[in-house]
Amino acid sequence: MSSVLVVGSVAIDSVKTPFLSRERSLGGSATHFSVAASFFTDVGVVAVIGEDFTAEDEAVFRERNIDTKDLERVAGGKTFFWKGEYGFDLNTAHTHDTQLNVFAEFKPKLSADARKSPYLFLGNIQPTLQREVREQVDAQFVAMDTMNFWIESARDELVKTIGVVDALIINDAEARQLADEPNLIKAAKQILAMGPKMLIIKRGEYGAACFTEKSFFATPAYPLENVFDPTGAGDSFAGGFMGYLARTNKPEDMMCVRRGIIYGSIMASFNVEEFSCDRLRRVTSIEISDRLTEFKQFTHFDLDETLANSQFEPTKAKSSTSAPRAR
Amino acid sequence: MSSVLVVGSVAIDSVKTPFLSRERSLGGSATHFSVAASFFTDVGVVAVIGEDFTAEDEAVFRERNIDTKDLERVAGGKTFFWKGEYGFDLNTAHTHDTQLNVFAEFKPKLSADARKSPYLFLGNIQPTLQREVREQVDAQFVAMDTMNFWIESARDELVKTIGVVDALIINDAEARQLADEPNLIKAAKQILAMGPKMLIIKRGEYGAACFTEKSFFATPAYPLENVFDPTGAGDSFAGGFMGYLARTNKPEDMMCVRRGIIYGSIMASFNVEEFSCDRLRRVTSIEISDRLTEFKQFTHFDLDETLANSQFEPTKAKSSTSAPRAR
Secondary structure: OOOEEEEOOOEEEEEEOOOOEEEEEEEOHHHHHHHHHOOOOOEEEEEEEOOOOOHHHHHHHHOOOOEOOOEEEOOOOOOEEEEEEEOOOOOOEEEEEEEOHHHHHOOOOOOOOHHHOOEEEEOOOOHHHHHHHHHHOOOOEEEEOOOHHHHHHOHHHHHHHHOOOOEEEEEHHHHHHHHOOOOHHHHHHHHHOOOOOEEEEEOHHHOEEEEEOOOEEEEOOOOOOOOOOOOOHHHHHHHHHHHHHHHHOOOOOHHHHHHHHHHHHHHHHHHOOOOOOHHHHHOOHHHHHHHHHHHHHHHOOOOOOOOOHHHOOOOOOOOOOOOOEEO | OOOEEEEOOOEEEEEEOOOOEEEEEEEOHHHHHHHHHOOOOOEEEEEEEOOOOOHHHHHHHHHOOOEOOOEEEOOOOOOEEEEEEEOOOOOOEEEEEEEOHHHHHOOOOOOOOHHHOOEEEEOOOOHHHHHHHHHHOOOOEEEEOOOHHHHHHOHHHHHHHHOOOOEEEEEHHHHHHHHOOOOHHHHHHHHHOOOOOEEEEEOHHHOEEEEOOOOEEEEOOOOOOOOOOOOOHHHHHHHHHHHHHHHHOOOOOHHHHHHHHHHHHHHHHHHOOOOOOHHHHHOOHHHHHHHHHHHHHHHOOOOOOOOOHHHOOOOOOOOOOOOOEEO
């Protein structure tokens, strides 16, 4: 079995950005997640592909030693296809085309080996399907993603699934929509009341935050001068997070969770620097370490011991404060 | 003279939020700035008011020992008036009415005393006016704010003014607009090339960032469950920042700058908890210290020394990675 198992989509993406476009690249939540997680631990992927999944696509998994035993190939089928475009600010993807193809009939049945994975990530798929997978795996720590589409169209099922995971990893807007509450702190409380032990909020260029019943953590994002393709950033984040958590295997240790969030942010930062998983595939251990060190540096400040409480007052009273000057 | 001098607006605001509305409250950039800064050092305010400025309004300055010698009262005039409304998410203010009144003829002539202030903040007013004030003050450190209106309508004048200050304190969108560049890191480089030594980016609920030629710092915001009125948040931020910088008087020490940004964030967090300066006026030293400690806690993570570089690889190779299972 693998330390981390992911269920999600393996997709063929056609992506257009303000800089360049590419007709066909390997994408999907399970792809970005597993490549990112593979830098920390051994990973298995549960997904479905069609006949059009090439040897080159497969190499992305193989070269990272990702277990594809539970990657199901449907004879005569076509792989899930997504065509999207990003605007000037690279913040929002406009979907031009979505073809579910083999994904429409996806009913993940896990191998005996996969069922033993201690860490499980439920990528952004139909919430009932997520729960069915969750029930098949005797995992010690389960995290999940979701999106506005499921919040709107399958809310009850989604809330049930959220009730049986340890961590929900979504973005700001999804958290607000899920709780129907504009204040994120209030929204987080409501979501934690649905069952999960932690809520991790992805904020894109603004970083990430983590809420538990008793704690709060927030970090800015790694500053990137060249964002090339944001597709898969959230899944790479989740991959780095879960990979690190599985490696250290102390999900109840909040310092490990915090570090996991930093590693997740780092993997997401690499992911968006090039199309598809191109940059992630080339990442080296040293580059990951370097960004970790940078993270520590650009977020660091120390407390000022010389500024005692009693001194938070004006240093002298003014005699002239009562009379504004006349014109 | 005061350690910190601010030039900006003193206004009467009429604010409507999803929770409540208030017909008349004291506002304006110079007001929020000076109240926030007054917790750290002595502050003087350069602004203009009309006959409708009441003894109660004046008390806000007096009780914080803010020097109002250069607060000019125009006989028969009306104070600058702003009427605005915030939507459900409290992010955007919709302006219903703006009456410049006495502000239209505002030509700040500073007293000899005010001209000696070592720290100067140029609130969001016409950029030529900002520069005229800057030239009157023999300050050691000058920061300024601006807004989309000036970027659009007085760009050349604005760029000139940016060229004669040490720090520009604006928000994300303003930085992108000013540099005509969607990537914030690239935008920051362009803005620093205009002259200032540092660019501080206010990100509202996402925190703040600081760029210099050689360094980067970013922090999330203090998590607030109850945001009541965002009016003046940016000016309170600038007030906390400049107040702390003036108090410690080491503007070239980046650790002081970082702490200043944290104190700015703290003062902004108090500011938005109630209408006008109501909450800021009641803040205690202990409350400021407590939020500083919390800031340190919720942003803290340590590096994982046990995760050596060489270990960022899967723990074992998989024999099963080459053959996806057939259905």
